[in-house]
Amino acid sequence: MQYIGTFLWSFLLISLVNYVVSAVQNVHFDFMMGVYISIGVSILIFVIAAVIPNEPTPEKH
Numbered sequence: 001m002q003y004i005g006t007f008l009w010s011f012l013l014i015s016l017v018n019y020v021v022s023a024v025q026n027v028h029f030d031f032m033m034g035v036y037i038s039i040g041v042s043i044l045i046f047v048i049a050a051v052i053p054n055e056p057t058p059e060k061h
Contacts, residue, residue: 003042003046006042006045006046007038007039007042010038010041010042010045011034011035011038014034014037014038014041015031015034015035015038018030018033018034018037019034
C-alpha cells in the first residue's frame with residue numbers, strides 16, 4: 001500500500017506542477033512527461049527510504 005500511495009501522491013503533485021509550469025510558459029501540456037517523472041521520483045523515494053536506517057542512533061556517554 002505504501003508503494004501505491006507514494007506513486008499516487010507523486011503523480012498528483014508532479015502532474016500539478018507540470019500543468020502549472022506549462023501554462024505559465026505557454027507551452028503544450030504533456031501528460032506522459034508527468035507520469036514518467038513521477039515514476040522516477042517514486043523510485044528515488046523508495047531508494048532513499050531503503051538507505052536511511054530505521055533504528056535510532058546510539059547515545060554517547
